[in-house]
Amino acid sequence: MVTMTHMESMVRYDNGNEDEYMMQEDEWDRDMLLDPAWAQQQRKVLLCWCLLLLSCRPTLSAHDFFTSIGQMTDLLFTEKDLVTSLKDYIKAEESKLERVKKWADKLEALTAVAIQDPEGFLGHPVNAFKLMKRLNTEWSDLESLVLSDTTDGFISNLTIQRQYFPTDDDQTGAAKGLLRLQDTYKLDANNIATGNLPGVKHKTLMTAEDCYELGKIAYTDVDYYHTELWMAQALKQLDEEEESTVDKVTVLDYLSYAIYQQGELERALEYTKRLLELDPQHPVKDNMKHDNLQLEEQQRNEAEDDANEQKEPEKKETPEKPEKKPKEKKEKKAFSLIPERKKYEMLCRGEGIQMTPRRESRLFCRYYDNNRNPFYVLGPVKQQDEWDRPYIVRFLDIISDKEIEKVKQLAKPRLRRAMVSGRQNGSPAVTDSRIAKSAWISNMEDPAIKAINQRIEDLTGLEMDTAEELQVANYGVGGQYEPHFDFGRKDEQNVNWRGNGNRIATWLFYMSDVSAGGATVFPDVGASVRPLKGTAVFWYNLFPSGEGDYSTRHAACPVLVGNKWVSNKWIHERGQEWRRPCGLNETDS
Structure with missing residues (x-):
C-alpha cells in the first residue's frame, strides 16, 4: 500500500527532472497495482467471520418474541452482531474508497502537468506507453475495483440472522401490548411517547413515526379510539418541528377519519380543513360537501331535541331523605356490581382494594x-x-x-x-x-x-x-x-x-x-x-x-x-x- 512518504516524494514534472519523476511513478504503480482478487478475499474473510459468530450464538424461537421479555433480550445480541458486521462492511468500503482516492489523486497530479504541454509530455516515449497502459489496462482494473461488492459479508450475515428476526405479528403484538398498558394504567399518550413511566431506568422517546405506526396498527384493527390518540400525538410532535419521514397530510388524513368514525363530525371537519390547507388537491375534498350536510343535519337534530326538552313540563320533585347505610357495606356493594374487566384494571392500578x-x-x-x-x-x-x-x-x-x-x-x-x-x-x-x-x-x-x-x-x-x-x-x-x-x-x-x-x-x-x-x-x-x-x-x-x-x-x-x-x-x-x-x-x- 502507498505510504505518505511516497506521496511526499512526488515532484512536479518539468524538463529537468523527467527521469526522476517517471522512476517514482513506476514505484507508485507497483504499490498501487490493483489486485482483482482483493475484494473477493475480503468477502470470504467476512463471511467466515459471520458464520463463526453465528455458530456461537444460542438458538432462538422465531415466533412470538413479544410475549417474553427474557427471550427478547437475545434479540439485542443479534442486533449487536449485525452492527459489528455492518462496521466491518464500512471498513471494507472505506478501504476501497481510500485506494480509489489515492488513484484519483495520482492521476490528478499527472494530468495537471501533462495538459500544460500535451505534445511535449507525450514526446517522451515512456509517457506515451504509460498512457496507453493506463487507459487500456489500469482503468479497467479501477472499474473492477469500483464495481466490486464488499457487501457480501454483511448481506450474508443479515440473511442468516433474518430467520431469527421478529415477524409482523411480533410488531403488532408489541403495539397492542402498549395500547393495553395505556388503557389498564390510564396513561396519557404524551407520557408514553416522552418515556415518563413510573420506575423506568432507561428513558426512551418515541418519534412521530413511532406514534404514527402505533396509530396505524390500531387503525388496521378498526380501533379508532387509539388511532385518534396516537395520530394526535404524532401530529403534536410534527407541529413541534420534529424531523420525520411522516408528513402532516398523511397523519391528518388518518386522524380526521378516526374522529369521524367516532361520530364527532365537527372536530373531524376541522382537521379535514387543516389537511386541505396543506394539500388543496387531496381526494378528501370530494367528501367535504357530504360531511358538511351531515354536520348540519346533526346540529338540527340536536337543536330539536333541546327544544323538546324545554317544552316538557317541569316535574316537581320532592326531596328524598338519603338512607343512612354503613359506608363499608355501600362500597362493598358498589364494587361487586362493577364488571370484572373494570375491577381487574382498577386493582392493577392499586384502586378498589x-x-x-x-x-x-x-x-x-x-x-x-x-x-x-x-x-x-x-x-x-x-x-x-x-x-x-x-x-x-x-x-x-x-x-x-x-x-x-x-x-x-x-x-x-x-x-x-x-x-x-x-x-x-x-x-x-x-x-x-x-x-x-x-x-x-x-x-x-x-x-x-x-x-x-x-x-x-x-x-x-x-x-x-x-x-x-x-x-x-x-x-x-x-x-x-x-x-x-x-x-x-x-x-x-x-x-x-x-x-x-x-x-x-x-x-x-x-x-x-x-x-x-x-x-x-x-x-x-x-x-x-x-x-x-x-x-x-x-x-x-x-x-x-x-x-x-x-x-x-x-x-x-x-x-x-x-x-x-x-x-x-x-x-x-x-x-x-x-x-x-x-x-x-x-x-x-
Missing part, C-alpha cells in the same frame, strides 16, 4: 415451621398473611438468587408461547388473554429443582409426586394473564388431569422484582398481591370437600415497566387424602 383496616389488623407475620417439620425447627421461614378470604400467605426469602438463575437457565432455551385450556375440548390453545412464554421443568432435571419441590412439600405438607412439573413463565410487552381459575370446573372437560384429580392448591414463586405493574389480583374479592423477588405465595383452590373456591379467580396484571419472571407449582388432589382430610360441608375451610 377491599381490605378494611379492621380486617387488615387480623393479618399477621410469623416464623413458620409447619408443625415442627424437622427441616425447619431450627431454621423456620418467614411467613406473612396477604389476604384472609381466600386465605393467601406469602413466604419470604424462600428461593435464593442462585436457585432463581438456575431455574431461568433451564427454562429459557425451551420457552414457548403460553397456552390455556380450551373450554370446549380442554386442549391447550394460544390466546391473547395470556401474553407470556412458559416452560416446564421436571423434578429430575437438576438437584436444584428437586430441592425446590421438596421445600414446597415440607412447607405445605402436601404430596408432590402427583403435582405438575414446575412451570416457569416470563411475561412480554404488556404481559398479562386475564382473570381465570387454576382449578377445573364441572362445565369443562378433562379436568382430572390424568387421574390425579383437580388442582387443590397453587404455589407461585416471584423470581424478579417488577418496577411497575405485574401484580397478582383477585377481582372477585378485591385482593392485590405485588411481585417481590425471592418470595412465594400459596393458596388453596379447593375447599376440603373438593368443591372449587370461586373466590380464587385471579389474574396477572400487565407488566408496565420491568421484566416479570414467575414459576408455579400446581398441586393435585391425589395423595392428599391423609394430608388434608375432606370436610363435611361444601365450603368448610
Whole structure:
C-alpha cells in the first residue's frame, strides 16, 4: 500500500527532472497495482467471520418474541452482531474508497502537468506507453475495483440472522401490548411517547413515526379510539418541528377519519380543513360537501331535541331523605356490581382494594415451621398473611438468587408461547388473554429443582409426586394473564388431569422484582398481591370437600415497566387424602 512518504516524494514534472519523476511513478504503480482478487478475499474473510459468530450464538424461537421479555433480550445480541458486521462492511468500503482516492489523486497530479504541454509530455516515449497502459489496462482494473461488492459479508450475515428476526405479528403484538398498558394504567399518550413511566431506568422517546405506526396498527384493527390518540400525538410532535419521514397530510388524513368514525363530525371537519390547507388537491375534498350536510343535519337534530326538552313540563320533585347505610357495606356493594374487566384494571392500578383496616389488623407475620417439620425447627421461614378470604400467605426469602438463575437457565432455551385450556375440548390453545412464554421443568432435571419441590412439600405438607412439573413463565410487552381459575370446573372437560384429580392448591414463586405493574389480583374479592423477588405465595383452590373456591379467580396484571419472571407449582388432589382430610360441608375451610 502507498505510504505518505511516497506521496511526499512526488515532484512536479518539468524538463529537468523527467527521469526522476517517471522512476517514482513506476514505484507508485507497483504499490498501487490493483489486485482483482482483493475484494473477493475480503468477502470470504467476512463471511467466515459471520458464520463463526453465528455458530456461537444460542438458538432462538422465531415466533412470538413479544410475549417474553427474557427471550427478547437475545434479540439485542443479534442486533449487536449485525452492527459489528455492518462496521466491518464500512471498513471494507472505506478501504476501497481510500485506494480509489489515492488513484484519483495520482492521476490528478499527472494530468495537471501533462495538459500544460500535451505534445511535449507525450514526446517522451515512456509517457506515451504509460498512457496507453493506463487507459487500456489500469482503468479497467479501477472499474473492477469500483464495481466490486464488499457487501457480501454483511448481506450474508443479515440473511442468516433474518430467520431469527421478529415477524409482523411480533410488531403488532408489541403495539397492542402498549395500547393495553395505556388503557389498564390510564396513561396519557404524551407520557408514553416522552418515556415518563413510573420506575423506568432507561428513558426512551418515541418519534412521530413511532406514534404514527402505533396509530396505524390500531387503525388496521378498526380501533379508532387509539388511532385518534396516537395520530394526535404524532401530529403534536410534527407541529413541534420534529424531523420525520411522516408528513402532516398523511397523519391528518388518518386522524380526521378516526374522529369521524367516532361520530364527532365537527372536530373531524376541522382537521379535514387543516389537511386541505396543506394539500388543496387531496381526494378528501370530494367528501367535504357530504360531511358538511351531515354536520348540519346533526346540529338540527340536536337543536330539536333541546327544544323538546324545554317544552316538557317541569316535574316537581320532592326531596328524598338519603338512607343512612354503613359506608363499608355501600362500597362493598358498589364494587361487586362493577364488571370484572373494570375491577381487574382498577386493582392493577392499586384502586378498589377491599381490605378494611379492621380486617387488615387480623393479618399477621410469623416464623413458620409447619408443625415442627424437622427441616425447619431450627431454621423456620418467614411467613406473612396477604389476604384472609381466600386465605393467601406469602413466604419470604424462600428461593435464593442462585436457585432463581438456575431455574431461568433451564427454562429459557425451551420457552414457548403460553397456552390455556380450551373450554370446549380442554386442549391447550394460544390466546391473547395470556401474553407470556412458559416452560416446564421436571423434578429430575437438576438437584436444584428437586430441592425446590421438596421445600414446597415440607412447607405445605402436601404430596408432590402427583403435582405438575414446575412451570416457569416470563411475561412480554404488556404481559398479562386475564382473570381465570387454576382449578377445573364441572362445565369443562378433562379436568382430572390424568387421574390425579383437580388442582387443590397453587404455589407461585416471584423470581424478579417488577418496577411497575405485574401484580397478582383477585377481582372477585378485591385482593392485590405485588411481585417481590425471592418470595412465594400459596393458596388453596379447593375447599376440603373438593368443591372449587370461586373466590380464587385471579389474574396477572400487565407488566408496565420491568421484566416479570414467575414459576408455579400446581398441586393435585391425589395423595392428599391423609394430608388434608375432606370436610363435611361444601365450603368448610
